[in-house]
Amino acid sequence: MFNPENKTMGQYYLSHLKELEAEAIFIIREVVSQFEKPALLFSGGKDSILLAHLAKKAFYPAKIPFPLIHIDTGHNFPETLEFRDALVEELGVQLVVGSVQESIDKGRVREETGVNASRNALQTVTLLDTLEDLKIDAAMGGARRDEEKARAKERFFSHRDEFGQWDPKNQRPELWNLFNGRKHHGEHFRVFPISNWTEMDVWQYIKEENIALPSLYFSHERECVVRDEVILAKSEYLPLKEGEEIQKLIVRYRTCGDMPITGAVLSNADTLELIIEEVATTRTTERGTRADDKRGETAMEDRKKAGYF
């Protein structure tokens, strides 16, 4: 039996994790109720894994009534893909993969070149194409407001015009628990059920609920290159600059993006307890390890306006 342990002296309240869980489940259920063709954008990172877990809880004993969409840049960590396939199997949910390689082959986008080339910006085109092909009218994502300053102003229900663009000055006001998902033909919504969670909340909840994660998040030995103070994994997608050397380091990842742009942190944290301790004492933001956010002070805001998550 679920026991509301916080019930003392006739007072009823939820812990902050239970309150955040209740809020996210409410929003996921609103999406299914208000839209015809919702989907969950699954990156393979801990936030989208958490979202899939919350979706399972929201509809149990029924299965998750929408597909997971994964935008495959072709530069994923192999651990992420293995994990994704196992999770999809376990949840019995449909998986749709949108391939950036295909967008490149079709001539929809052009690959960046050079040693710092990344497919991060290209994903936006593949994402919008995939959403359009499937006629998705609400795409849920695991973005959180504490991640980045442009995201601090994002709504739970974020309206996008027919070009998939975000207009920060013209957002719908969001009051109480009343979410307005009405839209015109051709428009769609991005929905962020875990907007109010912080990195710490996510880790605490993962521990409380015993949610499985890809091995990348835990301390391991890996062959790396250190470039501009960012620790990058050795991979076929990362051409080396002159003078760069491969070294073996004990690292873990705080976020799971593409191999060539996601930095690792030196860490011995190999259990959830140790990770939580590390998160509690760490002094840099999660996205501080992301090379894609370092392309200018408003890099995230500019990408969001163009239709990025």
Added chain:
Amino acid sequence: MSIQENNQLLRFTTAGSVDDGKSTLIGRLLYDSKSIFEDQIEAVKTSSEKKGFDYVDLSLLTDGLKSEREQGITIDVAYRYFATPKRKFIIADTPGHTQYTRNMVTGASTANLAIILVDARKGLLEQTYRHSFIASLLKIPHVVVCVNKMDLVDYSEEVYNKIVADYEAFSSKLDIKDVQFVPISALKGDNVVDRSENMPWYEGSTLLYHLEHVHIASDFNHIDCRFPVQMVIRPHTLEFQDFRGYAGRIDGGIFKPGDEVKVLPSGFTSKIKSIELNGEQISEAYAPMSVTMTLEDEIDISRGDMIVRPNNQPEVEQDLDVMVCWMNQKALQNRTKLIVKHTTKECQAMVKDIQYKVDVNTLHRIENIEEIGMNDIARVSIRTAQPVFFDSYSKNRQTGSIILIDPNTNETVGAGMII
């Protein structure tokens, strides 16, 4: 940062005029509670130097978007997060100037507490009245008046006492249950997180201590049972062939398996068979829990219906008397057609009468008006196409609130509190 797992969540708004030091206060709370990361503080130090400031401008931490940083003002609601070993906090940071009443109302709608900033040199201003009125209108349960910039009035007890007395005189006209006062300097840090050594005459708690200890467990209604049905869960699998669960979030009261319930609008009664989430059985469900409920009898129930107790029912009406905050450029007039969204229900509606508008600075009523514009607050009669199951907003902030949607543009054009 805290690593406690069983903390309560406190949501608060900050309202202040352009130069009240609101962003500085938030920066101070985040900085002194060690919720700021090194890379963030480095970025702010660099920007402060670029602007030629001789101090670190903590307000730069909270000014998010490009256009805002260019103009140096906050134009929208921004949400901030921090935690202490006692509690976890969500700040809805809203701008103070007149044209953004709508943002303040938005931030206030989900808040447990409002911080109202008063500049010690200026005393109460029109904005103070406006912010307090909105806090009272939106029934924010707790208000903290921070008398800021005490460093600029030589930490004078007299100045502080005068402002407190003025505010108490004014707020007696409002419906605010719990008001506290704290003399602070957000810039210098006095009484924000750490006790001030400059104001030995002040015997109350620091702002953070108050935020950590204010009693919020009774902020939800745990008396009147209200469960608006969000969706029906039917698995269509062999194992759960006959399962029919009603998914939703509890908006009030305490529901238990075995309780007798009544379903609105059909009026059918039944008993709660189980309350669960993810297959785990729940012995008592209360706001704001999201659950799945099953009943003993097969009744036709769908989204927008409400499950209540037979001896404690909400009002069921098609005519609503509502305090509306209008949020759109296009004015609201008599006979304007709208869509009303209330709990999980949506229906068409029409404005029958604009009774009066409130001057938010003086609280005076302005009668005989034809229309209300952006950021106006007015008492309006609305006729809905179907009956709505509601409580007055003062009884329940969830079942007493509505949003108004323009059927042509689909924009959210107004927020309403049912009287």
